[in-house]
Amino acid sequence: MNDIIIYKNAIKNSMHYALEKNKNSIIYGIGVTDYIGIFGTTEGLEQEFGSDRVFDTPISEDAMTGFAVGASLGGLYPIHIHIRADFLLLTMNQLINSAAKYRYTYGGLFQTPMLIRAVIGRSWGQGAQHSQSLQSLFAHIPGLTVIMPSSAEAAEKCYKYAVMHYKNPVISFEHRLLYDYKFNKNSSLIDQNNPFDSYLVEEGNDITIVASSIMVQEAIKASDYISKYENISIEIIDINSVSHPNQTLILNSIRKTGKLIVADTSWLSHGLGAEISRMILETDVTLLKKPMKNLGMAQATCPTAKKLEYEFYPNLKDLVVSIYDLHFGTLKGKKIPSEEEIVYQYKYFKGPF
Amino acid sequence: MQLYEKLFYEALKIRLLEEKIIEVYPEDKVESPVHLSIGQEHHIVSIMEPLTNKDIVFTTYRSHAVYLAKGGDLKLMLAELYGKQSGISKGKSGSMHLCSPEHGMMGSSAIVGAIYSHSIGMAYAQKIDTSTNNITLCITGEGATEEGVFCETLNFASLKQLPIIYIIENNGLAINIPIEVRQSYTIEKLAKAYNIEYHSYEDSFDMLTINNKFSKLVTDMKKSPRPIIIEIHTYRYLEHVGISMDYDKGYRTLNEYEAWYKRDPLVLNETLIKRYKNKIIKDIDDAINFAENSPSSFKDELLTDVY
Numbered sequence: 041m042n043d044i045i046i047y048k049n050a051i052k053n054s055m056h057y058a059l060e061k062n063k064n065s066i067i068y069g070i071g072v073t074d075y076i077g078i079f080g081t082t083e084g085l086e087q088e089f090g091s092d093r094v095f096d097t098p099i100s101e102d103a104m105t106g107f108a109v110g111a112s113l114g115g116l117y118p119i120h121i122h123i124r125a126d127f128l129l130l131t132m133n134q135l136i137n138s139a140a141k142y143r144y145t146y147g148g149l150f151q152t153p154m155l156i157r158a159v160i161g162r163s164w165g166q167g168a169q170h171s172q173s174l175q176s177l178f179a180h181i182p183g184l185t186v187i188m189p190s191s192a193e194a195a196e197k198c199y200k201y202a203v204m205h206y207k208n209p210v211i212s213f214e215h216r217l218l219y220d221y222k223f224n225k226n227s228s229l230i231d232q233n234n235p236f237d238s239y240l241v242e243e244g245n246d247i248t249i250v251a252s253s254i255m256v257q258e259a260i261k262a263s264d265y266i267s268k269y270e271n272i273s274i275e276i277i278d279i280n281s282v283s284h285p286n287q288t289l290i291l292n293s294i295r296k297t298g299k300l301i302v303a304d305t306s307w308l309s310h311g312l313g314a315e316i317s318r319m320i321l322e323t324d325v326t327l328l329k330k331p332m333k334n335l336g337m338a339q340a341t342c343p344t345a346k347k348l349e350y351e352f353y354p355n356l357k358d359l360v361v362s363i364y365d366l367h368f369g370t371l372k373g374k375k376i377p378s379e380e381e382i383v384y385q386y387k388y389f390k391g392p393f
Numbered sequence: 394m395q396l397y398e399k400l401f402y403e404a405l406k407i408r409l410l411e412e413k414i415i416e417v418y419p420e421d422k423v424e425s426p427v428h429l430s431i432g433q434e435h436h437i438v439s440i441m442e443p444l445t446n447k448d449i450v451f452t453t454y455r456s457h458a459v460y461l462a463k464g465g466d467l468k469l470m471l472a473e474l475y476g477k478q479s480g481i482s483k484g485k486s487g488s489m490h491l492c493s494p495e496h497g498m499m500g501s502s503a504i505v506g507a508i509y510s511h512s513i514g515m516a517y518a519q520k521i522d523t524s525t526n527n528i529t530l531c532i533t534g535e536g537a538t539e540e541g542v543f544c545e546t547l548n549f550a551s552l553k554q555l556p557i558i559y560i561i562e563n564n565g566l567a568i569n570i571p572i573e574v575r576q577s578y579t580i581e582k583l584a585k586a587y588n589i590e591y592h593s594y595e596d597s598f599d600m601l602t603i604n605n606k607f608s609k610l611v612t613d614m615k616k617s618p619r620p621i622i623i624e625i626h627t628y629r630y631l632e633h634v635g636i637s638m639d640y641d642k643g644y645r646t647l648n649e650y651e652a653w654y655k656r657d658p659l660v661l662n663e664t665l666i667k668r669y670k671n672k673i674i675k676d677i678d679d680a681i682n683f684a685e686n687s688p689s690s691f692k693d694e695l696l697t698d699v700y
């Protein structure tokens with residue numbers, strides 16, 4: 041039992057570490073000091089570190105983002121938290137026109153290090169405005185670093201690193217469903233010195249899966265599932281930093297397997313799959329032996345009805361089917377996950393947030 | 394029916410519906426977040442009463458009361474909450490985004506503050522259409538006024554003398570954070586700064602007084618269009634989202650709740666409750682049956698209306 045850590049506790053550790061080790065750090069946002077404490081990740085921090093350093097804000101996301109720019113210029117390290125990533129859309133002006141550009145525009149005279157944490161809602165009727173995965177929107181902008189920690193280890197190491205060493209604005213998307221996921225405490229897949237880097241989660245020879253956020257966990261599940269019935273060797277890469285992916289790692293893997301699945305939490309068009317296609321096509325058009333598979337949300341606004349929501353998101357079955365298709369070219373006689381196996385985690389999640 | 398009884402009936406309908414939702418929620422048929430209106434029904438029916446279907450209302454995720462009071466249909470609403478094809482928006486919107494265009498209720502937004510600017514746009518359209526004298530209501534909590542866009546729209550509404558009424562439901566809370574932690578201003582003084590007429594309704598339970606004052610205001614406003622802010626002091630009985638009480642969480646006290654509850658006409662007026670409860674319950678049960686027996690949203694809805 042001692043070897044287990046859940047995602048939210050890893051984040052909480054990193055927040056505590058931030059306040060303890062970086063005396064300039066401050067943590068704020070809507071709900072940071074309430075009894076829910078951003079799903080437990082900021083619980084008790086105000087009591088321990090005081091309300092100058094840990095505080096709730098008015099509902100003024102735009103202003104509080106410009107505030108981060110100013111505070112950062114003034115020597116603080118702001119950690120600004122949003123319980124839904126959708127609220128980042130109110131902060132785009134400050135993030136893109138100021139935070140992303142401050143260092144470059146002034147010829148390197150300034151820097152604006154900060155960490156923006158934003159939660160992607162999924163499942164249980166979060167609907168149009170509480171469920172969006174906006175990583176590609178931000179990753180498009182030079183000057184922003186966008187990460188999507190998919191595990192307790194990734195979250196804790198990335199945040200500790202950001203807070204102590206990284207001098208650029210970081211936007212991190214945390215997936216709501218990951219918060220209660222259990223992870224091995226001793227996992228060491230991440231490079232301490234470069235924790236935002238993409239990394240190998242599982243090594244394999246037949247198929248490459250490049251995944252982000254919770255889709256990394258789904259890919260691991262798909263690989264486990266298939267290993268019970270078939271002998272397919274799957275390589276899983278966690279993109280980790282969407283804005284600064286490790287191209288060499290990804291292309292070498294595709295060179296080895298010739299078969300690629302990209303599994304992202306967001307819409308497909310102009311997304312992660314498109315970006316990886318760009319990498320491939322600009323490097324070597326012969327890398328793929330088969331057309332790639334792209335998994336992500338349907339090209340629609342997230343519907344609330346369960347039935348539609350279920351169709352909207354990619355799931356374990358989509359992954360398994362894609363893997364069979366790439367490997368065998370057929371699904372005939374292949375074992376496919378049952379409804380229960382697919383929806384288990386989504387069923388058990390009951391919000392309310 | 395006398396006016397008071399009519400208002401009472403409408404408010405009771407909302408109360409009983411919300412209570413029904415609480416009852417069925419654990420069965421997991423409403424698989425989405427609900428922001429219940431319990432405690433905040435009274436003033437909503439009072440201010441919806443004098444409006445026509447051409448008078449437009451925008452509101453937030455806490456939209457059940459407004460939907461019903463503006464004329465929305467129980468069956469369509471429950472089917473929507475149940476994720477059914479027969480719902481208002483075919484199951485795509487759920488509780489947070491209720492609307493009823495034929496009654497003048499535009500889309501409810503789950504983004505705090507988003508509707509302020511929609512509302513001034515609508516009011517502008519109403520203003521330049523000189524053939525009518527319709528008005529717009531924009532209903533938000535007091536927390537939403539912390540978004541910068543609130544002030545930006547006050548300025549514009551005042552500059553252009555738009556026919557808009559901002560209803561600020563002051564329940565003292567934004568999620569679990571009390572107003573003292575969030576606000577350094579009063580709405581009254583803000584209104585003054587922007588040269589906007591301000592009214593405060595101190596007791597949201599006083600349906601008749603509110604209805605009376607508000608109706609006069611609407612009549613007057615239709616003659617001389619202008620922006621108005623009305624702050625209504627009210628109280629949220631339940632947690633921000635979900636169906637539970639949360640007085641054990643330490644951010645507010647049970648005493649506070651009891652002080653309101655003890656005065657609540659929807660609890661005290663046994664005569665009227667007795668007179669109407671059974672009929673309303675029957676309507677609600679019919680609506681629940683309708684929702685349960687309707688087919689789930691059709692699969693091809695997923696990619697319908699995308700453009």
Ligand SMILES: Cc1ncc(C[n+]2csc(CCOP(=O)(O)OP(=O)(O)O)c2C)c(N)n1
Nearest residue numbers: 127455503504505534535536537566567568
């Ligand atoms: C832009 C944005 N920021 C934050 C939230 C999260 N949020 C949802 S409701 C709410 C509180 C709003 O309080 P208030 O306006 O007083 O309305 P009430 O819920 O009390 O009716 C917050 C902060 C949101 N939905 N949208």
